[in-house]
Amino acid sequence: MVNVFGILTAIVLALASFVAYKNKDAYANELIHRKDEDRKLAATEARLKTAQNSLADTQGKHTEAKALVAKLKTEEAEHESASKALKEDVDSKTAVVDSNKSKLEQTRVEAGKIGAIRDDADKVKTLGVEMEELKVSIAKDVAKLEELTKDNSQTIARNDVMKGRTDMISRRESFFTETRIGAIYPNWGFVTLGAGNISGVVAGSTLEIVRNAKAIGKLLVTAVEANTASASIIPESLVKGTVLMIGDQVVPTHKPVEIPKVPDSKPEAPPSKAPSKDAEPAADPSMEPAGTAAEPDATPAAASEATPETPAATTPESN
Numbered sequence: 001m002v003n004v005f006g007i008l009t010a011i012v013l014a015l016a017s018f019v020a021y022k023n024k025d026a027y028a029n030e031l032i033h034r035k036d037e038d039r040k041l042a043a044t045e046a047r048l049k050t051a052q053n054s055l056a057d058t059q060g061k062h063t064e065a066k067a068l069v070a071k072l073k074t075e076e077a078e079h080e081s082a083s084k085a086l087k088e089d090v091d092s093k094t095a096v097v098d099s100n101k102s103k104l105e106q107t108r109v110e111a112g113k114i115g116a117i118r119d120d121a122d123k124v125k126t127l128g129v130e131m132e133e134l135k136v137s138i139a140k141d142v143a144k145l146e147e148l149t150k151d152n153s154q155t156i157a158r159n160d161v162m163k164g165r166t167d168m169i170s171r172r173e174s175f176f177t178e179t180r181i182g183a184i185y186p187n188w189g190f191v192t193l194g195a196g197n198i199s200g201v202v203a204g205s206t207l208e209i210v211r212n213a214k215a216i217g218k219l220l221v222t223a224v225e226a227n228t229a230s231a232s233i234i235p236e237s238l239v240k241g242t243v244l245m246i247g248d249q250v251v252p253t254h255k256p257v258e259i260p261k262v263p264d265s266k267p268e269a270p271p272s273k274a275p276s277k278d279a280e281p282a283a284d285p286s287m288e289p290a291g292t293a294a295e296p297d298a299t300p301a302a303a304s305e306a307t308p309e310t311p312a313a314t315t316p317e318s319n
Helices: 002-114 117-170
Strands: 179-185 190-193 206-211 214-224 229-234 249-252
Touching: none
Parallel strands: none
Antiparallel strands: 179 190, 179 249, 190 229, 206 214, 206 249, 214 229
């Protein structure tokens, strides 16, 4: 039994030694394998870290690329719109060019029918110069015509005025606007006026004496000179109680002047001295203010007892 146990123990020890030897080799192999795996793990971790960094960079670039793509899409849409508009513009201009080509061909055909273009241009220039000369000539003729028309109108107006004055002279009507009594000669029954033949006083015409826009009497022109005239007082025309004064207004009778009604009661005449034959004429109105009363001896002709002879009428000078 002991031998059996010894053999068995030897076998077990041999097996244990063999297993231990095998385990030692396996352990050594495992250590080597672990070192290899650790080295591979470190390399893998390094690659992982590099890959992660690359992934982060790639994601950033991807985001930028997406923004760039969106921007490019917007620009592409704008470019497409601009390209479409440009194409339409090109098409329209192409149509215009085609139309212009057709018109140019027609113009060339017509120009060939009319003649050489240079000859036509020279003719046009010549015609332009002639037209400018004609315009200048027409302008001069128009200006001359306007001047002649103006002169004709002035001549017609002067002729009308002269004809009217001649007719008034033939009718013994004065054509002045107004004048004033310059002096009064009550003894001889006439007055002198500050206007004459030049102003339009006509011998033989009847004048009206006006005071405060009312007619107070009439005069008959008996003599006319260039700048003065004398006129006889028509006694029956004087308003009762009226005393003529130097500066009274005198107008032609053909002017519409209202003649006042004769009052019922005769006003008292101002006292006057008996006039003498050698009485001097009243003072000139330039020496005293207009509208003042005449000298005491300047009484109306109707109040004088003797009727003097009136001076002979003179023929008015031609104006």
